[in-house]
Amino acid sequence: MMKLISNSVFLEHDTGQHPENKRRLEVIDQVDMIPINLDGSEYLPLVHEQKLIDLVQDAARNAPCWLDGDTMVSSGTYQAAIDAVSCTLIAADLGDFALVRPPGHHSYRDHVSGFCLFNNLAIAVESLRREGKRIFILDFDGHLGDGTLYFFYDTDQVMFWSLHQFPAFPGMGRNSEIGGHRGKGFSVNVPLPPGSSDDIFLHAFKSYFPLIEQFSPDVIAVSAGFDAHRYDPLLQLNLTVDAYYEIGNMLRNQCDRIFAVLEGGYNLEMLPKCVHNFVAGINGIPKPYEEGISTSMRSTWEQYDIDLHLGISYLSPYWKF
Ligand SMILES: [Zn+2]
Numbered sequence: 001m002m003k004l005i006s007n008s009v010f011l012e013h014d015t016g017q018h019p020e021n022k023r024r025l026e027v028i029d030q031v032d033m034i035p036i037n038l039d040g041s042e043y044l045p046l047v048h049e050q051k052l053i054d055l056v057q058d059a060a061r062n063a064p065c066w067l068d069g070d071t072m073v074s075s076g077t078y079q080a081a082i083d084a085v086s087c088t089l090i091a092a093d094l095g096d097f098a099l100v101r102p103p104g105h106h107s108y109r110d111h112v113s114g115f116c117l118f119n120n121l122a123i124a125v126e127s128l129r130r131e132g133k134r135i136f137i138l139d140f141d142g143h144l145g146d147g148t149l150y151f152f153y154d155t156d157q158v159m160f161w162s163l164h165q166f167p168a169f170p171g172m173g174r175n176s177e178i179g180g181h182r183g184k185g186f187s188v189n190v191p192l193p194p195g196s197s198d199d200i201f202l203h204a205f206k207s208y209f210p211l212i213e214q215f216s217p218d219v220i221a222v223s224a225g226f227d228a229h230r231y232d233p234l235l236q237l238n239l240t241v242d243a244y245y246e247i248g249n250m251l252r253n254q255c256d257r258i259f260a261v262l263e264g265g266y267n268l269e270m271l272p273k274c275v276h277n278f279v280a281g282i283n284g285i286p287k288p289y290e291e292g293i294s295t296s297m298r299s300t301w302e303q304y305d306i307d308l309h310l311g312i313s314y315l316s317p318y319w320k321f
Helices: 008-012 040-046 050-061 077-094 120-130 146-151 198-208 210-215 241-251 270-283 298-315
Strands: 004-006 135-139 158-165 187-192 219-224 258-262
Touching: 004 077, 008 077, 040 050, 040 077, 040 120, 050 077, 077 120, 077 258, 120 135, 120 146, 120 219, 120 258, 135 146, 146 158, 158 198, 158 210, 187 198, 187 298, 198 241, 198 298, 241 270, 258 270
Parallel strands: 135 158, 135 219, 158 187, 219 258
Antiparallel strands: none
8 A cells, every 4th residue: 555654854954935945745644754764865865966966955054045946945944855765765665655845856967947956756767776676667747757757768677758748847848859879769848838637647647657568667657747737837737526436446456566756736725635545546545536537628728638649659660659
C-alpha cells in the first residue's frame, strides 16, 4: 500500500504569500510524519553541480531572497530542500508518496527554476539508475518537468513521460523532443492545448500507456503535480479529481515498485482531494472524491488530435502504439 509520508521541516521553507507556500502541505490529512534519518546532501552531487548547492546554501544564509523571478529562499529553505531529497529517497525505497517542498522537477544540474531548488525525483532516479535499475518516470504535473527531462535526455536506462499544457511555462516539451543519442525514443512529451479536460487527458494517457509495458521498468517514479486541475490558478487545464484516480488506477499493477513525489498543485481546497484520489487509485480502494469527468470543446479536441498523431509518428520507429 502506498502511504503519504512527510515531515514538518518542509514548512520551514517559508515563502509567505507565494502560490507555492506551506499551506499546501498543511491542508493534506492522513499523512505519516516520518523521521528523516538519511542525509540527502550526500546525494545532491548525483544530479547537481557544487556551485548550485553552494548558491542555495548561501541564499538561505542571506534570506529572504529570490534566486530568480519565481523562486524564493527563506532561512529554513536549505534544510527543507535537503530533507525533501531525503524524504524522496525514503519514498523510493518504501514505495510511498513523499509530500515535500520545495518541489523539484524544474530544477537543472546547474540552475534553479520555477519554485524548484533541488530535483528531488531526478536525484532518487539517478541513484536507482546507478544501481542498474530501469526507471520509468511519469510526470503528470500540468507543467513540463524540464529539469528532469533534460537530465535523462540521452540515456536509454530511464524513460521520461510528461503530459503538460502547451504553450505554458517553461516553454519546452514539444512532441518532437524524443531524446538524444542512446536515449532517442526514451523521452515522451505530450503537449496538451489549454482547455484540455479529463476526456483529452485520459485519451492521451491511454494512447501512450503501452510504452510502460514495452519499456518494462524495475521502478516507476511519479512526479505528481496537481496543477492540471480545473480550479488550479496557474494553468488552463480542466482536470477533475476523477482523472487523478484513473491515473493511479491504471498505474496499479504495472510494476512492483512505484513511488511518487509532490510537485505542483496550488488550489488548497482541491490539492488534498487530488492527492487522496491518486493514492486510492494506486492502492485499488474506492474513490474518496468525485466531481464527474469533464469534457473538452471541439476546437480543443481538434488541436489535440493533430498533436497526438504527430507525437505518435515521432515515436513509432521505437515503440508499438
Ligand atoms: Zn506545475
